[in-house]
Amino acid sequence: MPFVTVEYSERLAATFDRRAFAREVHEVAPAPINASTEAFKTRFRRIEESYFGADEDDLDAVFIQVAILSGRTPEAVEKLAGTVLEIARKHVSGVEGRRLHIMVEAREMERDFYRAHKE
Template identity: 85%
Template sequence: MPFVTVEYSERLADTFDRKGFAREVHEVAPPSINASTEAFKTRFRRIEESYFGAAEDDIDAVFVQVAILSGRTPKAIEELSETVLEIARKHVTGLAGRRLHVMVETREMERDFYRAHKE
Protein backbone atom coordinates (compact mmCIF):
# COMPACT_ATOMS: atom_id res chain seq x y z
CA MET A 1 0.00 0.00 0.00
CA PRO A 2 -0.14 2.45 -1.87
CA PHE A 3 -1.34 0.74 -5.00
CA VAL A 4 -0.48 2.29 -8.35
CA THR A 5 -2.51 1.07 -11.31
CA VAL A 6 -1.43 2.22 -14.76
CA GLU A 7 -3.50 1.74 -17.89
CA TYR A 8 -1.80 2.73 -21.13
CA SER A 9 -2.63 2.66 -24.84
CA GLU A 10 -1.28 -0.41 -26.57
CA ARG A 11 0.53 1.81 -29.10
CA LEU A 12 2.73 3.09 -26.24
CA ALA A 13 4.07 -0.37 -25.33
CA ASP A 14 7.46 0.37 -26.93
CA THR A 15 7.73 4.01 -25.80
CA PHE A 16 6.65 3.67 -22.17
CA ASP A 17 9.46 2.72 -19.80
CA ARG A 18 7.19 1.00 -17.29
CA LYS A 19 9.95 -0.41 -15.11
CA GLY A 20 11.65 2.99 -14.94
CA PHE A 21 8.34 4.65 -14.09
CA ALA A 22 7.60 2.21 -11.26
CA ARG A 23 11.13 2.37 -9.89
CA GLU A 24 11.08 6.18 -9.79
CA VAL A 25 7.60 6.39 -8.26
CA HIS A 26 8.62 3.91 -5.56
CA GLU A 27 11.75 5.96 -4.78
CA VAL A 28 10.47 9.53 -5.09
CA ALA A 29 6.80 9.53 -4.06
CA PRO A 30 6.80 7.99 -0.56
CA PRO A 31 7.90 11.09 1.42
CA SER A 32 4.93 13.13 0.18
CA ILE A 33 2.54 10.80 2.03
CA ASN A 34 4.85 9.51 4.74
CA ALA A 35 5.08 5.99 3.28
CA SER A 36 7.98 3.64 2.68
CA THR A 37 9.42 2.66 -0.68
CA GLU A 38 8.61 -0.98 0.13
CA ALA A 39 4.93 -0.10 0.60
CA PHE A 40 4.39 0.95 -3.04
CA LYS A 41 3.06 -1.65 -5.47
CA THR A 42 2.56 -0.91 -9.17
CA ARG A 43 0.78 -2.87 -11.88
CA PHE A 44 0.22 -2.15 -15.55
CA ARG A 45 -2.65 -2.87 -17.90
CA ARG A 46 -2.45 -2.42 -21.63
CA ILE A 47 -5.50 -0.78 -23.22
CA GLU A 48 -6.32 -2.47 -26.50
CA GLU A 49 -9.04 -0.05 -27.49
CA SER A 50 -10.23 3.36 -26.29
CA TYR A 51 -12.24 6.30 -27.57
CA PHE A 52 -11.95 9.98 -26.71
CA GLY A 53 -14.41 12.78 -27.26
CA ALA A 54 -16.30 12.88 -30.52
CA ALA A 55 -14.48 10.44 -32.79
CA GLU A 56 -10.96 11.56 -31.85
CA ASP A 57 -8.78 8.64 -32.84
CA ASP A 58 -5.36 10.32 -32.74
CA ILE A 59 -4.93 10.18 -28.95
CA ASP A 60 -2.91 7.72 -26.91
CA ALA A 61 -3.26 7.82 -23.16
CA VAL A 62 -1.73 6.87 -19.85
CA PHE A 63 -4.16 6.74 -16.92
CA VAL A 64 -2.57 6.42 -13.49
CA GLN A 65 -4.60 5.74 -10.38
CA VAL A 66 -2.92 5.86 -7.00
CA ALA A 67 -4.86 4.33 -4.10
CA ILE A 68 -3.66 5.36 -0.65
CA LEU A 69 -5.01 4.80 2.84
CA SER A 70 -7.18 7.61 4.18
CA GLY A 71 -5.86 10.23 6.55
CA ARG A 72 -3.49 12.30 4.40
CA THR A 73 -3.93 16.03 4.01
CA PRO A 74 -5.33 17.41 0.74
CA LYS A 75 -1.95 19.09 0.17
CA ALA A 76 -0.11 15.76 0.51
CA ILE A 77 -2.53 14.08 -1.91
CA GLU A 78 -2.14 16.91 -4.41
CA GLU A 79 1.66 16.74 -4.11
CA LEU A 80 1.60 12.98 -4.71
CA SER A 81 -0.55 13.41 -7.83
CA GLU A 82 1.75 16.10 -9.22
CA THR A 83 4.85 14.00 -8.52
CA VAL A 84 3.41 10.91 -10.20
CA LEU A 85 2.27 12.97 -13.21
CA GLU A 86 5.76 14.44 -13.62
CA ILE A 87 7.35 10.99 -13.39
CA ALA A 88 4.90 9.50 -15.91
CA ARG A 89 5.60 12.28 -18.39
CA LYS A 90 9.34 11.55 -18.13
CA HIS A 91 8.91 7.85 -18.87
CA VAL A 92 6.48 7.88 -21.80
CA THR A 93 7.02 9.28 -25.26
CA GLY A 94 4.14 10.00 -27.61
CA LEU A 95 4.18 8.72 -31.15
CA ALA A 96 4.70 11.00 -34.14
CA GLY A 97 1.43 12.33 -35.50
CA ARG A 98 -0.51 11.36 -32.39
CA ARG A 99 -1.46 13.25 -29.24
CA LEU A 100 -0.55 11.99 -25.79
CA HIS A 101 -2.73 12.45 -22.71
CA VAL A 102 -1.31 11.57 -19.28
CA MET A 103 -3.69 11.67 -16.30
CA VAL A 104 -3.28 10.90 -12.60
CA GLU A 105 -5.97 10.38 -10.01
CA THR A 106 -5.14 9.81 -6.37
CA ARG A 107 -7.91 8.37 -4.27
CA GLU A 108 -8.19 7.36 -0.66
CA MET A 109 -9.15 3.92 0.56
CA GLU A 110 -10.88 3.85 3.91
CA ARG A 111 -8.22 2.80 6.40
CA ASP A 112 -10.71 1.04 8.70
CA PHE A 113 -11.79 -1.34 5.94
CA TYR A 114 -8.46 -2.18 4.30
CA ARG A 115 -7.04 -5.64 4.94
CA ALA A 116 -3.98 -7.44 3.61
CA HIS A 117 -2.20 -10.78 4.04
CA LYS A 118 1.54 -11.23 3.42
CA GLU A 119 3.68 -14.35 3.59
Protein backbone atom coordinates in the same frame (compact mmCIF):
# COMPACT_ATOMS: atom_id res chain seq x y z
CA MET B 1 -0.10 -0.19 -0.07
CA PRO B 2 -0.07 2.35 -1.82
CA PHE B 3 -1.33 0.74 -5.00
CA VAL B 4 -0.42 2.30 -8.34
CA THR B 5 -2.49 1.12 -11.30
CA VAL B 6 -1.40 2.26 -14.74
CA GLU B 7 -3.52 1.75 -17.84
CA TYR B 8 -1.90 2.78 -21.11
CA SER B 9 -2.79 2.73 -24.80
CA GLU B 10 -1.34 -0.26 -26.59
CA ARG B 11 0.49 2.01 -29.07
CA LEU B 12 2.62 3.30 -26.15
CA ALA B 13 4.10 -0.11 -25.33
CA ALA B 14 7.37 0.75 -27.09
CA THR B 15 7.60 4.35 -25.84
CA PHE B 16 6.70 3.82 -22.17
CA ASP B 17 9.59 2.71 -19.97
CA ARG B 18 7.39 1.07 -17.37
CA ARG B 19 10.19 -0.36 -15.25
CA ALA B 20 11.90 3.04 -14.94
CA PHE B 21 8.55 4.68 -14.17
CA ALA B 22 7.78 2.20 -11.37
CA ARG B 23 11.30 2.39 -9.95
CA GLU B 24 11.18 6.19 -9.76
CA VAL B 25 7.64 6.25 -8.34
CA HIS B 26 8.71 3.81 -5.63
CA GLU B 27 11.75 5.97 -4.80
CA VAL B 28 10.24 9.48 -4.97
CA ALA B 29 6.48 9.25 -4.36
CA PRO B 30 6.59 7.98 -0.76
CA ALA B 31 7.90 11.31 0.59
CA PRO B 32 4.76 13.46 0.16
CA ILE B 33 2.60 10.94 2.03
CA ASN B 34 5.17 9.67 4.55
CA ALA B 35 5.16 6.10 3.22
CA SER B 36 7.95 3.62 2.65
CA THR B 37 9.40 2.60 -0.70
CA GLU B 38 8.64 -1.03 0.15
CA ALA B 39 4.95 -0.21 0.59
CA PHE B 40 4.42 0.85 -3.05
CA LYS B 41 3.06 -1.74 -5.48
CA THR B 42 2.62 -0.93 -9.17
CA ARG B 43 0.82 -2.86 -11.88
CA PHE B 44 0.31 -2.11 -15.56
CA ARG B 45 -2.59 -2.83 -17.88
CA ARG B 46 -2.36 -2.38 -21.62
CA ILE B 47 -5.50 -0.89 -23.17
CA GLU B 48 -6.19 -2.72 -26.41
CA GLU B 49 -9.09 -0.56 -27.45
CA SER B 50 -10.43 2.80 -26.31
CA TYR B 51 -12.45 5.73 -27.58
CA PHE B 52 -11.95 9.35 -26.61
CA GLY B 53 -14.30 12.24 -27.21
CA ALA B 54 -15.89 12.54 -30.61
CA ASP B 55 -13.80 10.90 -33.33
CA GLU B 56 -10.47 11.49 -31.58
CA ASP B 57 -8.61 8.69 -33.31
CA ASP B 58 -5.22 10.39 -32.94
CA LEU B 59 -5.06 10.19 -29.15
CA ASP B 60 -3.15 7.80 -26.88
CA ALA B 61 -3.54 7.93 -23.12
CA VAL B 62 -2.02 6.91 -19.83
CA PHE B 63 -4.39 6.70 -16.86
CA ILE B 64 -2.70 6.40 -13.46
CA GLN B 65 -4.54 5.81 -10.22
CA VAL B 66 -2.72 5.91 -6.90
CA ALA B 67 -4.72 4.46 -4.02
CA ILE B 68 -3.50 5.29 -0.52
CA LEU B 69 -4.91 4.69 2.92
CA SER B 70 -6.99 7.53 4.34
CA GLY B 71 -5.61 10.04 6.79
CA ARG B 72 -3.33 12.23 4.65
CA THR B 73 -3.85 15.94 4.24
CA PRO B 74 -5.39 17.17 0.97
CA GLU B 75 -2.09 18.93 0.25
CA ALA B 76 -0.15 15.68 0.61
CA VAL B 77 -2.52 13.84 -1.73
CA GLU B 78 -2.30 16.69 -4.26
CA LYS B 79 1.51 16.67 -4.05
CA LEU B 80 1.53 12.90 -4.60
CA ALA B 81 -0.59 13.23 -7.77
CA GLY B 82 1.66 15.99 -9.11
CA THR B 83 4.81 14.00 -8.36
CA VAL B 84 3.49 10.90 -10.15
CA LEU B 85 2.46 13.01 -13.15
CA GLU B 86 5.96 14.52 -13.41
CA ILE B 87 7.52 11.06 -13.26
CA ALA B 88 5.17 9.71 -15.94
CA ARG B 89 5.99 12.62 -18.26
CA LYS B 90 9.67 11.62 -18.06
CA HIS B 91 9.12 7.96 -18.88
CA VAL B 92 6.48 7.96 -21.61
CA SER B 93 6.60 9.73 -24.93
CA GLY B 94 3.95 9.98 -27.56
CA VAL B 95 3.96 8.23 -30.87
CA GLU B 96 4.81 10.50 -33.81
CA GLY B 97 1.71 12.01 -35.37
CA ARG B 98 -0.45 11.23 -32.33
CA ARG B 99 -1.44 13.20 -29.24
CA LEU B 100 -0.63 11.98 -25.74
CA HIS B 101 -2.70 12.56 -22.60
CA ILE B 102 -1.42 11.53 -19.16
CA MET B 103 -3.84 11.67 -16.24
CA VAL B 104 -3.29 10.92 -12.54
CA GLU B 105 -5.87 10.39 -9.83
CA ALA B 106 -4.68 10.05 -6.25
CA ARG B 107 -7.45 8.76 -4.03
CA GLU B 108 -7.82 7.57 -0.50
CA MET B 109 -9.05 4.14 0.52
CA GLU B 110 -10.93 4.01 3.79
CA ARG B 111 -8.39 2.73 6.33
CA ASP B 112 -11.06 1.00 8.44
CA PHE B 113 -12.12 -1.19 5.54
CA TYR B 114 -8.72 -2.16 4.10
CA ARG B 115 -7.43 -5.65 4.82
CA ALA B 116 -4.32 -7.49 3.59
CA HIS B 117 -2.61 -10.85 4.06
CA LYS B 118 1.16 -11.26 3.74
CA GLU B 119 3.27 -14.39 3.90
